[in-house]
Structure formats: C-alpha cells, structure tokens
Amino acid sequence: MARSLTLAAFLALRGSGERTGRGGVDWPNRPAGRVIWFRLQRADRIPAAVALAEAIRADGDPFAFVATLPKGEVIPDDGNPSHILFLEEPAPTPAGVARFIDHWAPDTLVWVGGALEPGLIVETDDRIARRILLDARDQSLGMGIGSWWFSRIAGPVLDRFDHILAVDAETRNRLARLTSDKGDRIEVTGRLDEGAPILSCREDDRTDLAAALGTRPVWVAASATLAEVNQIAAAHRQAARRAHRLMLVFDARHPEEGAEIAERFEAMRFQVVRRSTGADLTEGTQILVADDGPELGLWYRLAPIAYMGNTLVGGGSPDPFAAAALGSATIHGPLTTPHPGRFAQLDAVGATRAIRTAEELGQAVETLLAPDKAALVAHAAWEVISSGAGATNRAARLIASDLPEEAA
Structure with missing residues (x-):
C-alpha cells in the first residue's frame, strides 16, 4: 500500500x-x-x-x-x-x-x-x-x-x-x-x-451461611487488607446506625493477616468471628473475618453490597465484574488499578458507587441497604458486562x- x-x-x-x-x-517456537x-x-x-x-x-x-x-x-x-x-x-x-x-x-x-x-x-x-x-x-x-x-x-x-x-x-x-x-x-x-469471571463456591457452605444469616443485611469488603481496617470499621459503624443487625464480611486478601485483623476490630469493640477457627456466627456477631482462603464467589452470592478492597488505600483492587456477575452492587474508591477500564465502564452508567473517604463509604453502604437501590446498581452492572x-x-x-x- x-x-x-x-x-x-x-x-x-x-x-x-x-x-x-x-x-x-x-520467543518460544511458533505453534502449528x-x-x-x-x-x-x-x-x-x-x-x-x-x-x-x-x-x-x-x-x-x-x-x-x-x-x-x-x-x-x-x-x-x-x-x-x-x-x-x-x-x-x-x-x-x-x-x-x-x-x-x-x-x-x-x-x-x-x-x-x-x-x-x-x-x-x-x-x-x-x-x-x-x-x-x-x-x-x-x-x-x-x-x-x-x-x-x-x-x-x-x-x-x-x-x-x-x-x-x-x-x-x-x-x-x-x-x-x-x-x-x-x-x-x-x-x-x-x-x-x-469476559466477566464467574467465581465458584461450595453450595453447602452457601446454604449453611445463608441459614445462619437469616434476614440479616450483609455487606462484604472484598480482598481487603490490614491497611484498610480503620476505614472499613468506621464505615461499618456508620452504616450500622441505620441497620443495627448489619454484618460485615471482611474478606482478607492475605489470610495470614486474619488474626491481626480480628484483633484490630476487637480493639474497636466489635464482636468478631474468624472463619478459619470454625466458630459459629451468632446474632451478636458484627464482623466475620473471612481468612480461610479465596471465597469471594461465596461472599458475592451472600452479600448484595460489595466494597472493592484497597481502592481507598491502593495496592490492587479485585475485579468489579466478578462481583457484578454474581449480583453484588459494588462500591469503589479512587485507586482502581489494575481494573481502571472496568470501573470506568461501570461509573459511566451508574452501575457502581464511587467514593473517596471512609465516611462516603459508610454513606454508600447505607444507601444500598435499600433493596431497590442495590438492585438498580446491580442490574445496570449486569447490563454492562453482558452487553x-x-x-x-x-x-x-x-x-x-x-x-x-x-x-x-
């Protein structure tokens, strides 16, 4: 030409x-x-x-x-x-x-x-x-x-x-x-x-936890780390003023941090259960520290609200499409690496909630506790990933x- x-x-x-x-x-050899x-x-x-x-x-x-x-x-x-x-x-x-x-x-x-x-x-x-x-x-x-x-x-x-x-x-x-x-x-x-990933889970785990939670509202901090404990704790305390039975699942990106994460929450006077210990949830449990390996497929199925961990402090966000594919309405901070394109797609059509501070995170959780509002966000996200x-x-x-x- x-x-x-x-x-x-x-x-x-x-x-x-x-x-x-x-x-x-x-370079390897060219494939046939x-x-x-x-x-x-x-x-x-x-x-x-x-x-x-x-x-x-x-x-x-x-x-x-x-x-x-x-x-x-x-x-x-x-x-x-x-x-x-x-x-x-x-x-x-x-x-x-x-x-x-x-x-x-x-x-x-x-x-x-x-x-x-x-x-x-x-x-x-x-x-x-x-x-x-x-x-x-x-x-x-x-x-x-x-x-x-x-x-x-x-x-x-x-x-x-x-x-x-x-x-x-x-x-x-x-x-x-x-x-x-x-x-x-x-x-x-x-x-x-x-190519939204569909994360798997053990059906018996989902059934047992769903029965233990009953009608309690739940949100998950997905793939979160020690660096965000204070912000997530403040957001949970704020949102729980509206729904006093609200439970947080703190999905630990690094399971070896589970004990320290639980200690930090307990020092702030939360009632905490670590999943790795096998302890049962009770009506008084406020925070479940999920430190028993990768189980985001389970938490996205149980929690209609998901905060994308590390997007307030940096260090790498989980994939928001994975949450959206399982019907969880997502919330994220400004630090969206390594998925900036995906977050931008969701932001453009109101299919996620963008926040900048722990206070705004608490407000976003409060808002999405209304089932109709969470459903609107989740549906918009599903439209994005399936379109x-x-x-x-x-x-x-x-x-x-x-x-x-x-x-x-």
Missing part, C-alpha cells in the same frame, strides 16, 4: 528508521496451525482478548494467539489460557516488525482498541494478509500525536484496516469521514465482551471467516 506524503513525513519525524527491534531472543496476532493497548484489555479468543475457537478450530502489549505494560505470567502467548510488542520499525512476523507468521493482525501506532501499522504492509480494528471509539484513536497530525494521517492509517468495528455511531461516522470507506467496511457493534457478547461474537465470526485454508 502506498504511503501518503504526510504520513511518510510524520513517520520520518517520529524516527521510524531502522533501529534494533525489541524482543525475540527468548493458524496464528492470530492481538495487539492490546493496556493490560486491562487482556480479558477482552481472552473472551474473543474463546469465541473464535468455539467451533473447534485449533487457533493459536499471540497477544502483544506496549513496552512498560505488566504482562501477567499466570492464569492465562495456554493457547494465548503474551509478549512485548515489536518496535514499530522495519527490523522490529520483520523479525516478529518472520517468527510468528500471523494470518491476521487484530488491533484491540486504544490509540493507533502508525509506525507499527505501516510496517505490517504487505506482511500480513488482513488487519482488523476492533473496539474503536472516538476518544481513544488520537495516537497521542495532536489534532493537526491526526487529521492529516488518520485516513491513510485507518485505510490499512480491512474491517473496522466501532463502539458507537458517532465513532463510525467520524471514521467514515476520515477514510476512503464508501461501503460496509466500518460497522457499529458496541463494546467487546470483557459485549454480540460485539465479541461478530468479531469472532469476522476474524475466522476469511482466514486462509492452509496454515502458515
């Missing part, structure tokens, strides 16, 4: 000349069969890529996937499907891209949202049979280069994609004006499915439909 003069000038100014490409020294290259902007798009890969493989074809992220993004080293390899993306240079493509020989480049990288995209010219842009949204396409350059080179860059799936009509219309598209190359599909299935299935059909008959 020919380059526009403006695009060529931009790439020259950005230093898109020959230089050593990143990575490649420790068809390989699809997912390019992700951020690590929090990994669940979307995993859900898309599963949809593509649903018909039984043995696809393999290479997912790359920009330098500096933390690539997870566990919990990922074996048919997806996560790597640092190649340098956007002839040498870097050639080395990557020569090794992996991908059939298709799938650009999964985020800012476009002109150098990387252009260097795939004549090297990859198909390029597809997914989850395109107007506010994230700017390439970080300023409006003047974007308005002049966006068209030549976007024209390199065989198909573009836009999140909304506004994005589609803008892209249609920027590109040479006169047909159906750009379509609106909505957001990709983010992407259509876009993911459409993308999967598109990617799989035109792949060559013979694998590289």
Whole structure:
C-alpha cells in the first residue's frame, strides 16, 4: 500500500528508521496451525482478548494467539489460557516488525482498541494478509500525536484496516469521514465482551451461611487488607446506625493477616468471628473475618453490597465484574488499578458507587441497604458486562471467516 506524503513525513519525524527491534531472543517456537496476532493497548484489555479468543475457537478450530502489549505494560505470567502467548510488542520499525512476523507468521493482525501506532501499522504492509480494528471509539484513536497530525494521517492509517468495528455511531461516522470507506467496511457493534469471571463456591457452605444469616443485611469488603481496617470499621459503624443487625464480611486478601485483623476490630469493640477457627456466627456477631482462603464467589452470592478492597488505600483492587456477575452492587474508591477500564465502564452508567473517604463509604453502604437501590446498581452492572457478547461474537465470526485454508 502506498504511503501518503504526510504520513511518510510524520513517520520520518517520529524516527521510524531502522533501529534494533525489541524482543525475540527468548520467543518460544511458533505453534502449528493458524496464528492470530492481538495487539492490546493496556493490560486491562487482556480479558477482552481472552473472551474473543474463546469465541473464535468455539467451533473447534485449533487457533493459536499471540497477544502483544506496549513496552512498560505488566504482562501477567499466570492464569492465562495456554493457547494465548503474551509478549512485548515489536518496535514499530522495519527490523522490529520483520523479525516478529518472520517468527510468528500471523494470518491476521487484530488491533484491540486504544490509540493507533502508525509506525507499527505501516510496517505490517504487505506482511500480513488482513488487519482488523476492533473496539474503536472516538476518544481513544488520537495516537497521542495532536489534532493537526491526526487529521492529516488518520485516513491513510485507518485505510490499512480491512474491517473496522466501532463502539458507537458517532465513532463510525467520524471514521467514515476520515477514510476512503464508501461501503460496509466500518460497522457499529458496541463494546467487546470483557469476559466477566464467574467465581465458584461450595453450595453447602452457601446454604449453611445463608441459614445462619437469616434476614440479616450483609455487606462484604472484598480482598481487603490490614491497611484498610480503620476505614472499613468506621464505615461499618456508620452504616450500622441505620441497620443495627448489619454484618460485615471482611474478606482478607492475605489470610495470614486474619488474626491481626480480628484483633484490630476487637480493639474497636466489635464482636468478631474468624472463619478459619470454625466458630459459629451468632446474632451478636458484627464482623466475620473471612481468612480461610479465596471465597469471594461465596461472599458475592451472600452479600448484595460489595466494597472493592484497597481502592481507598491502593495496592490492587479485585475485579468489579466478578462481583457484578454474581449480583453484588459494588462500591469503589479512587485507586482502581489494575481494573481502571472496568470501573470506568461501570461509573459511566451508574452501575457502581464511587467514593473517596471512609465516611462516603459508610454513606454508600447505607444507601444500598435499600433493596431497590442495590438492585438498580446491580442490574445496570449486569447490563454492562453482558452487553459485549454480540460485539465479541461478530468479531469472532469476522476474524475466522476469511482466514486462509492452509496454515502458515
């Protein structure tokens, strides 16, 4: 594909000349069969890529996937499907891209949202049979280069994609004006499915605890740590003024901290039970310290309100989609790493409650103790996590439909 003069000038100014490409020294062997290259902007798009890969493989074809992220993004080293390899993306240079493509020989480049990288995209010219842009949204396409350059080179860059799936009509219309598209190359599909996890639990545990709790209102501080004990205690005391039988489940991210967590609550004159001791709940129990291993699937099923732990103090939040998938209305503070994208989706439609202080946490719990208000938040969250299935299935059909008959 020919380059526009403006695009060529931009790439020259950005230093898109020959230089050593990143990575490649420790790459494993290319898997047999068809390989699809997912390019992700951020690590929090990994669940979307995993859900898309599963949809593509649903018909039984043995696809393999290479997912790359920009330098500096933390690539997870566990919990990922074996048919997806996560790597640092190649340098956007002839040498870097050639080395990557020569090794992996991908059939298709799938650009999964985020800012476009002109150098990387252009260097795939004549090297990859198909390029597809997914989850395109107007506010994230700017390439970080300023409006003047974007308005002049966006068209030549976007024209390199065989198909573009836009999140909304506004994005589609803008892209249609920027590109040479006169047909159906750009379509609106909505957001990709983010792959909400469904956490399991032992049914006998759920039944026994539900019977022990009876009609008591319950909320959970999910994956919380010692650093938040004081804030969560203050919030619980405040919310309990409205519902004196309210019980808090403090789900300890680090079970070995259970004893100290319980001591801290007891020092504040709360009646506490540690789950790891096997002690029974009583009518007087105010706080259950859940320190017997990972059981969030159990607590989300029992508690209609879930505070996402560590979002007030930092240190890593649990996945809010996991709570939403089991019907828990979520509350979160301002520190949402490593799931900022998911929290932003929920915030945008009122499908969670954002707070900044322990006082606001207590107020949010008070508000959501009203079943109708908790149900509205939980339903809105369910709409968010389930709305992407259509876009993911459409993308999967598109990617799989035109792949060559013979694998590289």
